[in-house]
Amino acid sequence: xxxxxxxxxxxxxxxxxxxxxxxxxxxxxxxxxxxxxxxxxxxxxxxxxxxxxxxxxxxxxxxxxxxxxxxxxxxxxxxxxxxxxxxxxxxxxxxxxxxxxxxxxxxxxxxxxxxxxxxxxxxxxxxxxxxxxxxxxxxxxxxxxxxxxxxxxxxxxxxxxxxxxxxxxxxxxxxxxxxxxxxxxxxxxxxxxxxxxxxxxxxxxxxxxxxxxxxxxxxxxxxxxxxxxxxxxxxxxxxxxxxxxxxxxxxxxxxxxxxxxxxxxxxxxxxxxxxxxxxxxxxxxxxxxxxxxxxxxxxxxxxxxxxxxxxxxxxxxxxxxxxxxxxxxxxxxxxxxxxxxxxxxxxxxxxxxxxxxxxxxxxxxxxxxxxxxxxxxxxxxxxx
Amino acid sequence: xxxxxxxxxxxxxxxxxxxxxxxxxxxxxxxxxxxxxxxxxxxxxxxxxxxxxxxxxxxxxxxxxxxxxxxxxxxxxxxxxxxxxxxxxxxxxxxxxxxxxxxxxxxxxxxxxxxxxxxxxxxxxxxxxxxxxxxxxxxxxxxxxxxxxxxxxxxxxxxxxxxxxxxxxxxxxxxxxxxxxxxxxxxxxxxxxxxxxxxxxxxxxxxxxxxxxxxxxxxxxxxxxxxxxxxxxxxxxxxxxxxxxxxxxxxxxxxxxxxxxxxxxxxxxxxxxxxxxxxxxxxxxxxxxxxxxxxxxxxxxxxxxxxxxxxxxxxxxxxxxxxxxxxx
Amino acid sequence: xxxxxxxxxxxxxxxxxxxxxxxxxxxxxxxxxxxxxxxxxxxxxxxxxxxxxxxxxxxxxxxxxxxxxxxxxxxxxxxxxxxxxxxxxxxxxxxxxxxxxxxxxxxxxxxxxxxxxxxxxxxxxxxxxxxxxxxxxxxxxxxxxxxxxxxxxxxxxxxxxxxxxxxxxxxxxxxxxxxxxxxxxxxxxxxxxxxxxxxxxxxxxxxxxxxxxxxxxxxxxxxxxxxxxxxxxxxxx
Numbered sequence: 039x040x041x042x043x044x045x046x047x048x049x050x051x052x053x054x055x056x057x058x059x060x061x062x063x064x065x066x067x068x069x070x071x072x073x074x075x076x077x078x079x080x081x082x083x084x085x086x087x088x089x090x091x092x093x094x095x096x097x098x099x100x101x102x103x104x105x106x107x108x109x110x111x112x113x114x115x116x117x118x119x120x121x122x123x124x125x126x127x128x129x130x131x132x133x134x135x136x137x138x139x140x141x142x143x144x145x146x147x148x149x150x151x152x153x154x155x156x157x158x159x160x161x162x163x164x165x166x167x168x169x170x171x172x173x174x175x176x177x178x179x180x181x182x183x184x185x186x187x188x189x190x191x192x193x194x195x196x197x198x199x200x201x202x203x204x205x206x207x208x209x210x211x212x213x214x215x216x217x218x219x220x221x222x223x224x225x226x227x228x229x230x231x232x233x234x235x236x237x238x239x240x241x242x243x244x245x246x247x248x249x250x251x252x253x254x255x256x257x258x259x260x261x262x263x264x265x266x267x268x269x270x271x272x273x274x275x276x277x278x279x280x281x282x283x284x285x286x287x288x289x290x291x292x293x294x295x296x297x298x299x300x301x302x303x304x305x306x307x308x309x310x311x312x313x314x315x316x317x318x319x320x321x322x323x324x325x326x327x328x329x330x331x332x333x334x335x336x337x338x339x340x341x342x343x344x345x346x347x348x349x350x351x352x353x354x355x356x357x358x359x360x361x362x363x364x365x366x367x368x369x370x371x372x373x374x375x376x377x378x379x380x381x382x383x384x385x386x387x388x389x390x391x392x393x394x395x396x397x398x399x400x401x402x403x404x405x406x407x408x409x410x411x412x413x414x415x416x417x418x419x420x421x422x
Numbered sequence: 423x424x425x426x427x428x429x430x431x432x433x434x435x436x437x438x439x440x441x442x443x444x445x446x447x448x449x450x451x452x453x454x455x456x457x458x459x460x461x462x463x464x465x466x467x468x469x470x471x472x473x474x475x476x477x478x479x480x481x482x483x484x485x486x487x488x489x490x491x492x493x494x495x496x497x498x499x500x501x502x503x504x505x506x507x508x509x510x511x512x513x514x515x516x517x518x519x520x521x522x523x524x525x526x527x528x529x530x531x532x533x534x535x536x537x538x539x540x541x542x543x544x545x546x547x548x549x550x551x552x553x554x555x556x557x558x559x560x561x562x563x564x565x566x567x568x569x570x571x572x573x574x575x576x577x578x579x580x581x582x583x584x585x586x587x588x589x590x591x592x593x594x595x596x597x598x599x600x601x602x603x604x605x606x607x608x609x610x611x612x613x614x615x616x617x618x619x620x621x622x623x624x625x626x627x628x629x630x631x632x633x634x635x636x637x638x639x640x641x642x643x644x645x646x647x648x649x650x651x652x653x654x655x656x657x658x659x660x661x662x663x664x665x666x667x668x669x670x671x672x673x674x675x676x677x678x679x680x681x682x683x684x685x686x687x688x689x690x691x692x693x694x695x696x697x698x699x700x701x702x703x704x705x706x707x708x709x710x711x712x713x714x715x716x717x718x719x720x721x722x723x724x725x726x727x728x729x730x731x732x733x734x735x736x737x738x739x740x741x742x743x744x745x746x747x748x749x750x
Numbered sequence: 751x752x753x754x755x756x757x758x759x760x761x762x763x764x765x766x767x768x769x770x771x772x773x774x775x776x777x778x779x780x781x782x783x784x785x786x787x788x789x790x791x792x793x794x795x796x797x798x799x800x801x802x803x804x805x806x807x808x809x810x811x812x813x814x815x816x817x818x819x820x821x822x823x824x825x826x827x828x829x830x831x832x833x834x835x836x837x838x839x840x841x842x843x844x845x846x847x848x849x850x851x852x853x854x855x856x857x858x859x860x861x862x863x864x865x866x867x868x869x870x871x872x873x874x875x876x877x878x879x880x881x882x883x884x885x886x887x888x889x890x891x892x893x894x895x896x897x898x899x900x901x902x903x904x905x906x907x908x909x910x911x912x913x914x915x916x917x918x919x920x921x922x923x924x925x926x927x928x929x930x931x932x933x934x935x936x937x938x939x940x941x942x943x944x945x946x947x948x949x950x951x952x953x954x955x956x957x958x959x960x961x962x963x964x965x966x967x968x969x970x971x972x973x974x975x976x977x978x979x980x981x982x983x984x985x986x987x
Binding site: 625 | 802804823824825828829834836840842843844845849852853854855856898902
Binding site for chain 1: 484541544545548550551553554555557558559561562565566568569678682685686689723724727728730731732734735738739742
């Protein structure tokens with residue numbers, strides 16, 4: 039009898055004891071944590087290896103941003119901004135199936151709105167900057183809401199055309215408006231010290247990193263929530279999602295508004311880094327970047343935009359610095375391809391090839407491959 | 423075309439005409455210039471939009487590379503007509519060189535059109551990819567032109583007979599070249615219309631717009647029809663770019679500019695409707711010219727460049743199915 | 751007995767993730783009318799579409815005239831002599847009656863050669879020749895759809911629900927026409943209306959839940975109340 043009771047008391051604890059929370063968390067997130075840790079240490083590590091201080095070089099009474107560490111900081115800040123833009127695009131396009139050809143509109147608004155408030159509002163720069171950020175969040179969410187509401191009436195290609203028209207109009211207008219300083223762009227030189235990349239770049243780096251991590255977590259949370267399931271149902275077949283009884287407009291609005299605000303915040307970071315807002319921020323190039331990187335990285339995957347941005351950005355850096363020249367003699371005329379100058383041409387070709395050969399993008403293809411290898415492994419194990 | 427359509431179109435054209443008459447300050451001469459310029463631009467728009475509309479109707483895909491074909495046509499015609507470029511054809515007569523240039527540009531457009539269609543075949547079943555792929559191809563073409571030529575705009579400098587000849591009407595000088603473009607464009611408009619209405623392949627295209635599957639169930643290889651339509655559409659766009667070049671020159675941005683305006687045209691006309699495209703092109707051309715005139719009058723040049731987008735937005739908001747489109 | 755014109759063997763077909771056809775097997779003898787019977791959603795239309803390659807078959811074989819046609823392109827299969835009259839007619843509404851017929855011609859002389867035969871079957875079409883397809887009534891559209899399949903010299907006609915939504919008088923005309931053309935061609939018919947089917951068909955195949963469950967000579971089916979009740983349900987009489 040005693041033995042039986044022992045068995046009853048012992049067994050459940052032994053067999054069903056769940057692994058501790060931290061271990062589950064680590065197993066699931068070790069890669070994420072590792073990446074964040076590397077990114078936190080990176081400026082200091084580069085500084086330590088090259089001997090250049092991550093805080094810049096002291097020149098007399100001033101500190102100037104020179105040296106390897108600060109150089110790489112700038113590159114990574116740009117990468118954080120682009121990654122947030124691409125992730126936000128992927129939320130809309132990859133997860134919800136809403137095609138926009140005017141996403142740069144929100145990116146540009148981010149840069150311009152902060153710039154205008156900081157430059158023209160004659161108060162304490164800290165106050166002006168924070169007011170600018172709040173204004174960006176306000177404008178992008180309202181505008182996202184309005185444009186999103188139109189997606190009820192304009193579906194698919196019509197919505198894409200509509201957003202293209204709006205963004206192109208804003209781009210042309212920013213290039214000729216006096217308030218935005220026309221084609222020269224708006225110089226932003228009244229930033230508070232703590233966020234001025236010429237004075238405290240390391241701080242901007244960490245703010246950028248924080249924005250990047252936050253955006254990733256927000257999007258991850260969103261697409262893994264019940265709402266995320268509805269997003270994907272809309273992407274697969276909106277009419278069916280509607281027939282099941284979902285208010286698809288509400289979910290599309292949620293996706294579009296979050297994407298718009300994130301794009302606006304990414305635009306602020308780009309404006310800060312460049313210390314200017316130029317019409318290019320609103321131009322079709324950034325939308326194209328977002329679209330291409332989303333597809334190259336992997337449509338509708340969380341990691342795709344990040345891998346795509348990092349990969350392409352570092353590749354671009356390397357190609358621009360290199361001097362690869364391809365000469366082609368076509369008989370009628372000779373054609374020289376200079377890799378460092380014709381970077382976008384190469385990206386375009388890469389894009390076309392990726393769409394045709396790896397339609398699921400780098401990350402998507404990797405997932406499929408992994409699943410297939412996993413299946414094969416399972417089957418092998420089952421048979422032996 | 424129903425009676426109410428006719429009334430609507432007359433009202434729109436009337437409004438544009440009176441607007442341009444008022445903004446030209448009641449000056450009959452400059453009003454005439456505006457109208458001619460509007461028809462000229464409308465004709466060029468039609469040449470880009472025709473292919474866009476045919477391809478969309480048949481395959482439900484907006485070919486974003488259409489503008490790039492217009493641009494390539496302009497560059498080729500420019501290069502061949504001007505001596506000392508990348509391509510030297512060795513013909514002394516400038517007029518003849520121009521004709522050779524236009525023919526070469528059209529052929530190049532046709533060949534590139536076939537290539538594009540072949541490239542798109544593997545993704546026909548996936549709509550979204552089809553769309554972004556044409557987008558990608560347009561980038562490749564644009565950057566390819568940049569690599570061959572440069573970003574510096576080319577202005578037409580080589581003068582020849584018809585380019586320079588002028589005629590006087592209402593006390594104003596008009597270039598004959600615009601009339602030439604109008605005539606050629608009109609001939610092409612009628613030609614394509616005859617092709618669509620009188621030939622078997624035209625009947626197949628119109629049937630395919632409605633029900634592709636049934637067409638293939640009748641034993642017709644729809645794939646070759648797709649190839650034909652792509653070839654035709656791209657060749658016509660390249661031809662448009664070529665004959666526009668003596669006026670517009672050759673610039674990197676011209677493709678995108680005309681693409682956005684051409685999208686406005688086909689949305690206004692009703693996606694997939696050929697007669698809608700023809701009428702829409704003329705309306706958008708006239709509206710553009712009127713706004714150009716108006717923007718000069720009030721000294722706001724940006725107004726002219728945002729007109730295509732404003733038109734597009736207005737049509738999408740007010741009547742997304744356009745003038746002749748079916749509800750989709 | 752001669753070899754069947756169409757031989758369908760254990761075909762499976764999916765639409766998205768749904769298993770629509772499962773081991774469907776039947777023969778269509780050369781000549782005469784074979785009818786596919788079954789409830790809504792039994793897979794009759796999908797079977798016709800599979801024959802034409804419009805729905806792809808994942809396993810099994812389809813032979814037409816002794817030749818395997820599985821995996822071939824729709825237009826290639828059609829060119830082998832199969833005409834299709836789909837459900838809801840699929841008339842090209844923007845095209846005139848003449849153009850609707852002209853598009854079906856595979857050779858230049860197809861239409862001139864067969865137009866008299868078509869006009870004899872459907873005299874109405876002669877009067878409506880220049881009208882747009884969209885302006886025809888349902889019955890006229892049905893006649894046009896059948897006529898369209900008669901323009902080239904097809905040997906097998908796949909006709910899907912020809913009586914659907916038509917007035918009784920028109921149904922009689924359509925029945926007469928199908929009977930007449932079956933004298934020279936083989937017809938595979940999908941028909942919900944049991945009365946129409948029993949008037950027309952020589953042979954039957956019954957489908958249920960994506961499977962072919964019974965087949966035989968039509969005359970014997972009309973006597974067999976049990977099968978009719980079980981697979982076709984009430985209201986089929």
